[in-house]
Amino acid sequence: MGSRIRVGVEDEKGAQRGMPSFNSELPISNSCYTEGNAIDTFHVSDFGAFGQSYRLEDAVDLSGNPDSVFNSLKVSGQTISPGPVRISALDKLPTSLDNSPLTNQTQLYRLRLTKLQSSNLGSGTILSGHTENQEESVMADASPRTDISTDVDTDDKNQRFDQNQSLVAVGSDSSDRSKDKSDQKTLRRLAQNREAARKSRLRKKAYVQQLESSRLKLTQLEQELQRARQQGVFISSSGEQTHSLSGNGAMQFDAEYARWLEEQNRQINELRAAVNSHASDTELRMIVDGILAHYDEIFRLKGVAAKADVFHLLSGMWKTPAERCFLWLGGFRSSELLKLLVSQLEPLTEQQLMGITNLQQSSQQAEDALSQGMEALQQSLAETLSTGAPSSSGSSGNVANYMGQMAMAMGKLGTLEGFIRQADNLRQQTLQQMHRILTTRQSARALLAIHDYFSRLRALSSLWLARPRD
């Protein structure tokens, strides 16, 4: 499993103090260090044991029953204030106990506790918390001892803890000593310790939060890397997290597109098998209809993505480099596709040939019209941003000018989504019209040809990216 922590002194007198569960070994697997679940488990099973069999519980300001303690523990980064903690004169003990049988265990425990705390488990503090409780009761009868430094940090907690272990052993010896001397000092010590403990907890909490956010960022980067690898893009810079909203839209679309491609591959394979096995027209029609419906799906997804992040679609970063070369308004050019298909679809009837030619011409005209609209938009946008004649009314006028400019430009950018939408509409309509003109079998061949063309483009991208460079 993993490291185990012996937090009690099992065969020592400590056992007689009613801490059997404290002595129980706490299995903490290594995965505990990184995964919250295990830590929670630890809290759940083991702390409960702590709380219950801990005789000193009453003396501890734990706000009642084990359950509430337990719950507050479960909140990450928080630990319980264990109540007044008395730490005194433990300096001497380690030396005196150097040769004691406890030393080994002490050292072992110290090692493990350090490990725990450095990996930021709250449990470490919990244990320390308990230690403090224990100390308090033990110290109640303590004899005069020199005060130890109150510079409490994790190491000190370690020290206190294992010193406390030894205390458990010698506890029975000191139990009959009166608490004459150190009331005042101890009160001050307690206050200082509380303060230091609180600071330590806050530090720990901040550290944990930092770790969590780093982890989150790491997963996001990994996702982005994966997505980019799929597209065959060379990642040279770290992910940009400034606009998480658009980032999410883009990432989400990329993931959806990847899934869509997979499904399309499957469908195309099915179609290919059917065509090669000379399946019936009915069967072919079913598969072809399915593929066309699948195309409808990607256009729908693009519509959603256009709302979330139009620039991502326009950039074509969701496609492979070679495909991007032919990018037009966030996708392929229908007219080009038809030109490629005509030769492959022969033999065509006169009527079909005319139909396909007309379709090609129509889509070309629509593409040109949309392109012109885009150009007008770009020109207008450029004009909006470039008119910056400083107004004579001073700086406030400039600011108003600037903001007015920006507002206008923003409005213009908003129309981009409409263009992508109509471009996709054109693609969708072209595919459907093509299907209407052709027979089922011809449609099947057309869809296969289209898919082969794009998959070759994608393969070309991969080859290109993997080419040896000198």
Add this chain to the structure above:
Amino acid sequence: MDRVKDLASKKAAVIFTKSSCYMCHSITQLFYELGASPAVHELDNDVYGREMERALRSLGCNPSVPAVFIGGKFVGSSKDVISLHVDGSLKQMLMAARAIWF
């Protein structure tokens, strides 16, 4: 609405636009490309522009511009026009309305 219908009947191909709308620019260009000479009315430069826009919306035109009328009949917005053009219907409508002859 009256004004809309009135203007729409004045020519075989009528398009209502806004000067700030670039999609309108596209659709208008398409008509020019087809050889039709549509009458273009910019709503933002018309006194009754706002009411006309409301009237167009009530016809189901969304977005309100570009709004295309052929032979006095409401055809649709950019999405409809593109769809009709792809399946060849647009040309036929234009020919029927004598906006174009071939």
